[in-house]
Amino acid sequence: MKVISVQELKQKIDNKEDFQLVDVRETFEYEMSNLDGLNIPLGGLLIEVDKIEKDKPVIMQCRSGKRSAAAVMQLEAQGFTNLYNLEGGILAWQAEFDPSMPVY
Known part of the structure; x- marks a missing residue:
């Protein structure tokens, strides 16, 4: 499984690279805080x-990286x-870049 760090993700965002970010958390979690x-x-x-x-x-993303890893495995099985x-998920993003971001 290929992984990306929050630092690499931020660099892609800052460089306006063409990629898709998919958040596999539940809707209520996404509404609390998300990376768009x-x-x-x-x-x-x-x-x-x-x-x-x-x-x-x-780039698959969740709270800590566990659900997004499961998502990657499911999708890789589909070809x-x-x-x-995303290593560490939104918790890693909060710790590295946005300490005020609400996460549970």
């Missing part, structure tokens, strides 16, 4: 698989090869 990714809760991922890009890098798991 597409919210597809893990439980519905395969139902909404058509929303996942195939022709650019896709995706362009996926990255």
Whole structure:
């Protein structure tokens, strides 16, 4: 599984690189705080698989990196090869860049 750090993600955002960020947390978690990714809760991922890009890098993100790792494995089983798991999830982002971000 390919992984990306929050520092690498911030660099991609700052450089305006073309990628898709998918947040696999539940909707109530996403509404509390998010990084402007597409919210597809893990439980519905395969139902909404058509929303996942195939022709650019896709970074999967959750609270800590565990659910997004599961998402990467599910999608790789469907043939995706362009996926990255965000190490540490939104907790790592908060710790590194935005201590005031509300997370539970």
